Amino acid sequence: MKVTVARDGKRLILKALTKATTHHAELQMISAKSMERTDTVLEEILEEFNAVFQEPTELPPKRMIEHQIDLYPGAIPNKQAPYRYTHAQKAKIKTLVKEILEARIIRPSQSSFSSLVLLDKKKDGTWRMCVDYSKPLEEHHTHLRIALNLLRQNKLYAKRSKCSFGKRSVEYFGHVISAKGIATDPSKFEGMLTWPTPKDVKGLREFLGLTGY
Template structure:
């Protein structure tokens, strides 16, 4: 491949060893061994919080604040937080409900990305999503 000009040698401290792996359909895939690179990579000091963790954290404080301020509910990151807990925002669910039928894989992936944001509220979400037509 080097002689054909497809690849070229590289002397770089960030380069990773690569191998070609034959796939089931007899095509080839480049695979990189990033273990050495990962060992040199610094971890984030402050990793991004997961939305579920943020909502759980807010729910506790929301109940306390709402008791004092007499607020019934507030919207936070597409969720309604109230003294009763966390629920979906009807305006955001309308976007999922009104999504046009998917016509190809790309449209289906976009829809699943949107719908998956609310998967914690849908029992057996993966089972339901498995049968969505592309």
């Protein structure tokens, strides 16, 4: 291996001492994803507390405070017939109950109280079992009277046009919350459906900015 250079009008030839080529470095293509910085301290902390992220296999240990539910004198037990479920939902509920029963999170009970079970699909496609503690509409009327009476007694005022009562669904931050779950507010789609077809790059960017949410 030799290299020719010019200096002060003279040509210099630099030759290697050996004919063998020595590699001092290698260049490799690295994707942007692999270039992400790794927080080693954060990884060490998460590894140290790995037990916190494990699936529970039993009830937690006995705490210093013993929780109990005090009932009003003469309280009537709340007991309702189960909802009607599809065959697939029934099978899933049985599976979930079996899992938490084996994990000793729950135990068999002969209590006169019982509440309804609901299945809620999570974002990852799995199911979450929930308990429905909702009461009849008449109890809601009682609670509403109590709340409005407190406002009246304390000279506090609410704007009727901004209040909603007896609704089966409510709008909240661009979403509609109902018994069926959470859905995007249909009014948010109107601007997208009526938006003119982009004819250039600028128009396309504006449309993508609108639909980016």
